[in-house]
Amino acid sequence: MTNKEKYQIWIKEQEDIPIFFQPWYLDAIAIDNTWDVVLYEENNSIKAAFPYCFKKKMGFIKIVMPAFCPYLGPWIKYPMDATEYERRSFEKKIIQACLKGLPKFDDFRQKLYPGFDNWLPFYWAGFEQSTRYTYIIPYGKHEHPKTLYKDSLRRQINKAGKLIEIQEVENVSGYFYLFEASFLKQNIPMPVTQEMLSNFFAKVSKQGNAKAYLAKDVDNQPLATVMVIWDKHTTYYMAGGYDERFAQTGAMSGLFAHAISEAYARQQSFNFEGSMLENLEQYFRSFGGKLTPVLSIWKTNSKILKQFI
Numbered sequence: 001m002t003n004k005e006k007y008q009i010w011i012k013e014q015e016d017i018p019i020f021f022q023p024w025y026l027d028a029i030a031i032d033n034t035w036d037v038v039l040y041e042e043n044n045s046i047k048a049a050f051p052y053c054f055k056k057k058m059g060f061i062k063i064v065m066p067a068f069c070p071y072l073g074p075w076i077k078y079p080m081d082a083t084e085y086e087r088r089s090f091e092k093k094i095i096q097a098c099l100k101g102l103p104k105f106d107d108f109r110q111k112l113y114p115g116f117d118n119w120l121p122f123y124w125a126g127f128e129q130s131t132r133y134t135y136i137i138p139y140g141k142h143e144h145p146k147t148l149y150k151d152s153l154r155r156q157i158n159k160a161g162k163l164i165e166i167q168e169v170e171n172v173s174g175y176f177y178l179f180e181a182s183f184l185k186q187n188i189p190m191p192v193t194q195e196m197l198s199n200f201f202a203k204v205s206k207q208g209n210a211k212a213y214l215a216k217d218v219d220n221q222p223l224a225t226v227m228v229i230w231d232k233h234t235t236y237y238m239a240g241g242y243d244e245r246f247a248q249t250g251a252m253s254g255l256f257a258h259a260i261s262e263a264y265a266r267q268q269s270f271n272f273e274g275s276m277l278e279n280l281e282q283y284f285r286s287f288g289g290k291l292t293p294v295l296s297i298w299k300t301n302s303k304i305l306k307q308f309i
Helices: 003-013 023-029 084-101 120-124 151-163 173-185 194-206 244-249 251-265 278-285
Strands: 034-042 045-057 060-064 107-111 128-137 165-169 210-216 222-230 234-242 269-271 290-300
Touching (some): 003 023, 003 034, 034 084, 045 084, 084 120, 120 128, 128 278, 151 244, 173 194, 173 234, 194 210, 222 244, 234 244, 234 251, 244 251
Parallel strands (some): 060 107
Antiparallel strands (some): 107 290, 128 269, 210 222
């Protein structure tokens, strides 16, 4: 039995593993790449899994983070009632073993799931790290997330409620131009095609783990759109955009408020997926979420690729 086959059986019994680690999700995002997994076992029992996506291009083997996959890395089942010392020792042993189990690669890029805070075993193995950030609104700490919103944002959302109508859409293809607008405004190429976006949404929706919301005005003019996906504990903002001509309607804020309320109704936290752009960080911060670090890990073994980094 291959590691993937073992993983597919084992993960069915794991209730808390995020959506990005699910085999069906990895299949959905494997467009120009494929995926595999390193397992750590003790006494014929899987204690940790380290899924990764990889592709071969121009003779190089790259472990990559494909589109729609913001987090991966090791997922560890810690011993019950472990002390801090035991927990960190367990992490060290598992990560070192998993790194040895990876295929030979020329380049490695992964962002670890929020909350994973120990990259020392990666450092000792010659990897490098930078810290990125996201904002997360945790479920259950407040009666409703809107109590966290900045006053000016709350007023904008109230204004939007009088100007827009929010509806769910089953096909995002027709609103690709709204998703693309966010990137064009920053002079950044859209990282996915219309077909990739549409196919991804269709596959995750089929599993019952995705929604796309559209805001329209009284004249039925599309103003903004937001796509989210979720697992048992968290809703994740995956993509969105708005028509800049109608920015003053507050449609984007209205959509976020709607998506956050629905996440809370499902008893889930809301993860904005972060941004290192100053203006976007300020906007996401206004929703009152907790600033949460995300470890970005990389290593380049190829001398040729190092010249282009």
